Amino acid sequence: MDEWVVHQRIKIPFMYTAGRALTRFLEGLARGEIWATRCASCGRVYLPPLNFCGRCWRGIDRWCQLPPLGELISYTIIQRPLPEHPDRSPLILGLIRLDGADTNLVHLIGDVDPSEVERVTRVRAVWRDERPASILAISHFAPLT
């Protein structure tokens, strides 16, 4: 007897409320600004910004603008992007520590040949001309020369 398999498919549309802190973050991106928050108790600078420090268990209301500059901590080159990836091949994914932040940001690294990226240490955000209220307001990070 053949093996029988039932093929099914469901579609689940969903949305995600940004909330109080991230709304301010997104509005900043649309203006070409990167905003983080700093916990008054432990001093940790959260990016993306949180309005609550779970480690100190207290609210955070101090905002600080970070420069669009940082260090390329690590990277990988995705040779076969999935349909869900932004449309670039090969794709360089970088782990970026913006100056002043205590957390890292994952974004695309561009304006550099994949074979050269190992030499890159400092990067800068390259903003789109039309900036959405999204992390994609930053097109990619480029080597700082």
Add this chain to the structure above:
Amino acid sequence: MPRRVAIISTGQTKHRAKRRDVNVRELITEAVTRALEEADIRMKDIDAVVIGNMEPFEGFLFPELWAVEGWGGYLKPSVKFNTGGTVGTTTAIAAYYYVASGIYDVVLAIGFEKQSEGHTQTAITTVGDPIWERAIMAGAVGNFAVMASTYIHDSGVTEEQAAKVAVKARRNACNNEYAHLQMPDITVEDVLKSRMLAYPVKLLDMCPQSDGACAVVFAEESRAKQLAPRPAWIKAVATAHEQQYMGDSPKRLAAMRSQVAASRRAYAYAGITNPRKELDVAEIYEVASFAELAMYENLGFCERGEGGKLIDAGVTEMTGELPVNPSGGVLSTNPIGATALIRVAEAALQVMGKAGKRQIDGVRTALATGYGGNAWTDVMILSRDL
């Protein structure tokens, strides 16, 4: 021997159809902060956290992940639960087990859901057996209507009697500042005239979909006595599950085997022989008006086929012999991952004498139930007496 365990505090969000003012993390923090403030403790006093949510009702997996900073999970012992409608009571019972076992002294239980952001009915559809039922069944209402229809046939209960349950819930909810649907002027007529969804279930017979969160703190005996003037002691917990096929559903509501089994087991642990007399209040997981009537029978509040008469006689009203769902119940508030935990929290508030305008006088013993996955039941019995 398990250690003695009590609930020492609870916290809830304002439950609404849409909480667009907060994200998942901020929603959870709202409930957790209230529960900690109520017990006058800090997050560092919590030894472990159990968190419950019915994914993928938000439409994506692990909605608790990006919220860790907001629920106290950061580097703390924690486990996440998902058991469908029962998730809130499962989470509460897990917290009880943790403390009763002696492993942790103070445990925080959390339930949450942002139903407005995903597509609940589509997600529910995937619980249909892929070969046997999935091609025919979808969502919750149709499934439930088949059960209600059979219950009407078996018990002789009427649509008017079910409508009275729907009215009681939305009126009781007016005394609950956290409740989602508050309808002070609702009438039996309104329910009967509301849009027919699937016979015999009309719009106002069904529970809403809500955004909300609930948090409950459990503590062992000495900590409980130290932290709460009047803790709600847990006298019994019980769970019972059964197989899932909808084809077996007619008897699931009219004679819900898992609810009968779990409640009888819990009554035996707690030494209860006449639940209607010995319970002072019940917070039950009534997904629809018809379900509450059937649950009166299944939980032994009355004889078989007498559920309709119980509501007619006013026994389960705020002023009755055994008030059911002073909070307004699931018919008024339903953030699924929190819903059953809200039953536990509301039962605890009644025992602790902290239920505000919805307080029933002199509550010593309270029942909370969870219901989900079509026929799964959790039961918890709380008492003022150690």
